[in-house]
Structure formats: structure tokens, C-alpha cells
Amino acid sequence: MIDCLIDGVAAQDVSADDRGLAYGHGVFETIEIAAGELPHWARHWRRLVLGCSRLGLAEPGEALLRGEAMRLARGHERAVLKLMLTAGSAGVGYRLPDGAPTRRVLCIRTWPERRLPTEGAALRLCRTRLPFDPALAGIKHLNRLHSVLARAEWRDEYAEGLLCDPDGCVVEGTMSNVFWVEGDTLLTPDLSRCGVAGIMRERILEWADGRGATARIEACPPERLRSADAVFVCNSLIGIWPAARLDRHLLPRAGLIEELLSAVRAGEC
Template identity: 45%
Template sequence: MESWVDGQPADALSLKDRGLAYGDGLFETIAVRGGQPVLLERHLCRLADGCSRLAITADHSLIHREVLAYAAALGEGVLKLILTRGDSLRGYAPDPAAQPHRILQGNPPAAYPAVHGQQGIRLFPCATRLSEQPLLAGLKHLNRLEQVLARSEWQDAEYAEGLMLDLHGRVIEGVFSNLFLVRDGELLTADLSRCGVAGVMRAELLFQARQLGIATHITDISLDQLQQADEIFVCNSVYGVWPVRAYAALSWPVGPLTRKLQGIARALLDA
């Protein structure tokens, strides 16, 4: 499907755009089912938080309308929304008069092997570490070179995802997913106040777990805690939940809480 720039079909962007020059912007990757964007309110809430923290002035009502219109035209697939600060001349200082650019791109549905969800995946131990920057932590900003470096570390199809640690060796997330541990019936996921991306499926699963009366903990996670976990799974807003069956010499069964939350995620994506 043809891309839109600022609400109009387009296949080009200004060379002065700060998203290209500096990664000065944000993005959301949204599953589309039956012409409807899945978890849209969570995506737009995260985008609005990112705009507030980066001081990007955007018309969020307009973005909402454009996403709905584009998703309806796409029908089925994956919609990528990119919001940049807009154009400026050379130099880091943003132009106060710059108008943000809204870019919408449509792609076919993601074609991940069904076995990932059925039997679980093996995580690659990424050497690339996530640097700490609390001002950007949690945001889905356009500066994703750490993930590019991490994903380039493996080509073996045996690994569907990689595990990323921070500079102090804390477990943070997958290259394109968030990670959860299950221990004694409770759910743990990493504190993302220093680095990492606060995924919308992560937020939804935390909410759903609390609704079910499952204790949840957002906390620092060590590799030792990974070893002690009863279940491990990763999630994102496109594929839902994948159980993790192995990482390095460690292995886990696909457990009941993983299956329960996987079913909830699947229902959201298949609705």
C-alpha cells in the first residue's frame, strides 16, 4: 500500500527532515486486523508521552484520524507510524517553527513461523549492551542503532530473538520485544526507567494479569533470576506472546501462565 506523508500519498521525504538527520522523532508499529488498529489507544498514549518528553508539538487528534483511515484502507497487515520533528537547517538546535511530519507505511501481515508460539523460541545472547539514558528510557524513539547492532549478531534461524542486557548486566528486553519471567505464580518484568522500550503489549499484559489477580512486579532482573524462573516469555504488539524455551545453557517449559497470557494476546490480535 502507498505510504502517506502528512495525510497525502507520497514516496519521498525532505532531505532536511530531522528524523533522517538525527533520529529526532518517534514511531509506533501497529497490527491491523479487519481494518482496525489493535491496541491503538495504548500506541497513541505512548506516542503522546514521547512527544511531551521530546517537546514535539503534534496534532494528536489528526494523527488518530489518519491512522484509522490508513488502517481501514490497509485492511490486514502492519502499520508503521513515524512522527518526526520536521525540517530544519544544519545543527542540533531545533527550529521552533518546524512542523512535525507524519508518515504512515503499510506492510503485509508479519509471517512468523507458527512454531514460535506453539513450542517456544531460543534466545540469542547478544553482546551489544543497552546504554542508560533516563530521558529517553521507555520511548519508542527513532534512535535504534543498539537494536540494529544486536540483531546483526546472529543469522542462524535457530534463534528467533535476542536477549539484551544493560551496561551493568541487568536483563532488560529482547531486540524487538519485552521479556517476562514467571516465578511462583507471579509475573516479573524489567524496570525500564534507565533504558529499554515500554511496549504496548507489555503494558496490556500487565493490566490483564492484575485483572486476573496475578501479582506483578516491575523490577531489576539479574541473570541469576532468569535461571531461577519457572517460565519465560517475550511479547510484542505484532505477534503477541512467544514462550522462551532456551537461552544459552538454560531451558524452561512452556508453562500455564505463559499459555494463559498468550491466549489473551491472541484474542486481542485476532479480534
Template identity: 35%
Template structure:
């Protein structure tokens, strides 16, 4: 599939150099998996997009409008990835944002080859890149992703598939591109609270909802690096690659991860 882009509903190859998303990272984005032309878990993605726009005081694009854009980009037989970006458009003097301005960018991309297979188990070490704390932006998938860019570069240099990241207070947040879940010896699940830094992914929310519907004990809380030694299993998830077992973390094997990941996939798909 060739990449295709709609900007405010028009097929174009570029955005204006004055776009505030380019100049200041003034915008948000979401990445949606497309299966047979349909956006997977679209209501969850739309809910997160609305939350993100609200946090930045951006006008939220109409859901029907976004759905129409996706239908124009993907045929009924297409599998792929749709990236939706909402920026504050062009205008305003310096940092001062214009009122009511918004630009809608919807792009179609091919599905990565690894996305159609069960993800390989991950071995995670700690990234040297720390996520800065900003409660106002916690959970928001905004366009300022330099911390993740630097962390991904570090993984590439070290030959690592991924790494876990802490915030500036030292608590575990996520991997460079996935949300994290842990399970302890009593069968209780734990996931980092996204209150100071990090992204609240749609797959994270879906999995949390599925667990709670089954009355599974799940704690959303601050997790210190020292506590990682007490978990017997872990998984990492995002919307494109799905759920991956964490085989090792900081060099320590997690024997319960494969079974935990298989179970999590089953309740997410049911």
C-alpha cells in the same frame, strides 16, 4: 498489499533530505497491527506515542488525524502493519531543534506471514550488544535504534531468532525486538523495569494491566542475569507477533513457558 506512505496527509514516495529524523534520529515511531482495517489496541499505542513525543518535546499529532490517515491507507478488509513516525521535520541549525516543527509519516505494510500463527517458542542467548543507559529516553521508541540493528545483525549471523539484551549496568532489559516477562516457582510474575534503557511496548502495558486487573502478583523491577536461573517460565511479546513462549534461555530449558504464554494470550484477548 503494496506499501503506501502518507507524509503530512499526502501520498508521497520520499521525505526531504533535510528531515531531522534522517539527519539525527530526531523523532519517534510506533508499529501498530491492523486487523480488518482497524488498529489493534489503538488507545494503548496512542498513549505510548504521546508519552514518546513528550519525552522528546515534540508536538503530538492529533489522534483523530492519525486515525484518518490509517483509514485512508487500509480498507475494512485489510490486515497489515501501520508504522507511524513523528519527526521534528526540517530546520534548526545543527543539533539545535526548531520550535514547533513536526512531520507526520504514516506507512502501510503487509502483515508478515508469521504474524497470523502462534509464534514458535524462542531460544534466547545473551546478545553481545549492550543497551546504553539514558534515563531521559528510557521507554521511548525513538528513531535511534542502532543497538537493535547491530543485535539483529548478530542474531542473523548466528542463525538465532532472537536474543536477550542487557543495559550498561548488566541488568536484563528485553530481547532485540520484544519485551520480556518471567514467572517464578511461586507463580509470581516479573518484568524488567524500563528505567535506564529499552522500549515500553504497548503489548507489555496491556499485559501488565490485564494481570493487575486479575490481581496477579507482578513485579516490575531490575533483574540480574544470575536471577534468570530461578525462573521456571518466560514469554516475550510485541505488537505485531504477539506473545511467544521462551523455551530456553542461556541454554536452560523453561518447562513452564508454554502454559504461561497460553494463559497470557487468553487474558490479553479477553
């Protein structure tokens, strides 16, 4: 069974002069495979289009890319598709030549078995900060060094670490988006200046809107998390992880999270 395609051909190696390797010039998606299908493909494609536009990459065409993705997904009951688009081998120097073709790298990975403690996730505030960068905010570009540095700050005593912006407001986790609950209101940080707009985050906001719940996007100083009625982190692979504590501060668990977890299990979110 083929587990990796590069520009549509079964292969494992990318050229040493690839601009994704040299400059981080590219975008990626981490996509759930369920029973050989890609249930959230449309959302990933929309973010890929946005990322290509921001980075000046030629779109490879949805039919072509989805066809290659399905070629790898078939036969897998539960797996992960890592999809990367790079500026390819388009010469040296920072300027991308006109008409440079986009390189397509698609690989199958084993579904991660991450077990969450029954009492909930232990979170920490990381020392590493995200810079303001509106040009890249929202997309999943290939330079994830801030997440790499933040994740190096702990071993296994925490489930996830939270990164703040230069103003000290929480933006996201190293691999996740953040939500918190105040009364009947669901809130998540503003990502207009930095951070990744996750697929699961999008699904949760749509779920809240569909049930008439109040959901807001606001700045998130750490004090708002400490005083919240509940906090959770999420992404497409882990789903939703309710938080039990932030560093040494214990966090409650509001009923809204239980409703959301039930919606996820029922496929309503």
C-alpha cells in the same frame, strides 16, 4: 490503494534534510491493523504523546493523525501501520527552531508471518548493551542502533536476542519485551533507565492486575531467567513467544503462560 502518506499526501520520499534522517529526531509506532481497524490506537497515541513531549516535538493532534491512519487502514484485513513523527525539515544544527512543524509519515506494511517452533523460542544473551538513558527510556525514538547491532550477532539460529544494561541486567529483546515467572508471580524488567515500554507489555500487566495475579517490575540479572519457572518475550505483532532455552540453558514452561496465551486468543488481553 494508497500505501504511504507524508503530511497527509500520498508520497514515498522524505526530504533529505529531514531531522529524523539526520539526527534520529523523532518517534515511531508499529500498529496492528485488524479488519480495517486500529484496535490498540489509544495505547499507541498515549506513547506518542509521551515521546513528543520528551523530544520537544509539536503534537500533530489525535484527530488528524488517527484520520490519516484510518485512511490507510481501511480495506486491509490484516496488516501493519508504521507511523513516524519527525522534527521535519527545520533547518541545520541541533537546536530545533521554535514552532517547527512535526512531519507525519504513515506507511502500510504486510503482516509478518513469523513462525515459532512448537517447542518454543530459542533466546540468546547479546554482547551489545543498552546505555542508561532515562530521558529516552520507555519511548520508541527513531535511533534503534543498539537493536540493529544486537540483531547482527546471529543469523537464524535464535528467535530473539536479549539486551542487558551496563549493570548486566536484562532489559528487553531486540524487538520485544521480556517476562519471566517465579511461582505464581509474573515479572518483567524495570525500564526506568533504558528500554522501550511495549504496548503488549502494558496489556499483559493490566491482564495480570485484572485477574488478581501478582505482577512485579524488578531488576533481571540473567540468573533469574535461568532459574525461572518460565520465560517469554512479547510485542504487538508476534504476541507472546514462550521461550524453550536461553543460549544452551533449557527453560521450563509454567501453566501461567498457557493461561495468558488463552487470554490473548480469546481477546481478553
